[in-house]
Amino acid sequence: xxxxxxxxxxxxxxIKAAYQKNPKFAAKVLTEGELAVFETxxxxxxxxxxxxxxxxxxxxxxxxxxxxxxxxxxxxxxxLNNKQGRPVIVKHPLQNKLRVHLSITxxxxxxxxxxxxxxxxxxxxxxxxxx
Numbered sequence: 001x002x003x004x005x006x007x008x009x010x011x012x013x014x015i016k017a018a019y020q021k022n023p024k025f026a027a028k029v030l031t032e033g034e035l036a037v038f039e040t041x042x043x044x045x046x047x048x049x050x051x052x053x054x055x056x057x058x059x060x061x062x063x064x065x066x067x068x069x070x071x072x073x074x075x076x077x078x079x080l081n082n083k084q085g086r087p088v089i090v091k092h093p094l095q096n097k098l099r100v101h102l103s104i105t106x107x108x109x110x111x112x113x114x115x116x117x118x119x120x121x122x123x124x125x126x127x128x129x130x131x
Contacts, residue, residue, distance in 0.1 A: 001118065001119045002116060002117070002118060002119075003063070003098055003117040003118060003119050004062075004063035004064060004065060004116075004117045005063050005114070005115065005116050005117070006058070006059035006060060006061065006062030006063030006064075006114070006115045007059055007062070007112070007113065007114050007115075008055040008056070008058040008059040008062065008112070008113050009055070009110055009111070009112050009113075010051050010054055010055040010058070010110065010111050010113075011051075011109065011110055012047055012048065012051050012106065012108070012109055012110060012111060013109065015047060015050055015051040015054060015111075016047045016051075019046075019047065019050060025050075026038060026046075026050055028074060029050060029053060029054050029057070029074045030050065030053055030074075031075055031077075031078040031091070033078055033080060034049075034053055034078060034079065034080070037049070037080070037081075038050065048106050048111065051106065051111040052079075052087070052104040052106060052111050052113065053079050054074075055104070055111045055112070055113040056077075056079055056087065056089070056102055056104055056113040056115065057072075057074050057077045057079075058113070059102075059113040059114060059115040060072065060077055060089065060092065060100070060102075060115045060117075062115075063115045063116065063117045064094070064117070071093075072092075072093060076091075076092065076093050077089060077091060077092050077093075078090050078091035078092075079102070087102055087104050088100075088102065089102055089115075094117070096120075097119065097120060098117045098118060098119060098120060099117070099118040099119075099120055100115060100116075100117060100118075101115070101116040101117075101118065102114070102115055103115075
């Protein structure tokens with residue numbers, strides 16, 4: 001069962017400007033694990049990575065219904081890539097209650113993210129219905 005959905009669009013130019021103005025911006029948005037990946041990337045890829053994580057965390061907070069800051073902070077969410085390279089939210093405040101479906105895409109100017117939160121157990125009940 002769908003609990004919530006959030007979508008966010010972020011400007012790569014705006015994220016790049018924020019990071020260039022204040023390099024601590026990355027540490028504000030990214031967890032230690034995300035920062036470790038960020039530091040291995042080329043400058044262009046760093047901007048895409050930072051913008052993607054920023055936007056995905058905003059989308060998650062919208063799916064929860066709170067926005068960043070009131071109930072969910074940037075450090076409450078960690079997004080790492082799985083073995084196939086797909087971004088996965090590996091840490092979030094409701095991980096014992098909700099499954100997260102995340103999509104991140106970007107082009108030369110923007111990054112777009114979508115988060116769907118699914119209540120755990122809903123799909124299993126649905127599968128048993130069709131047996």
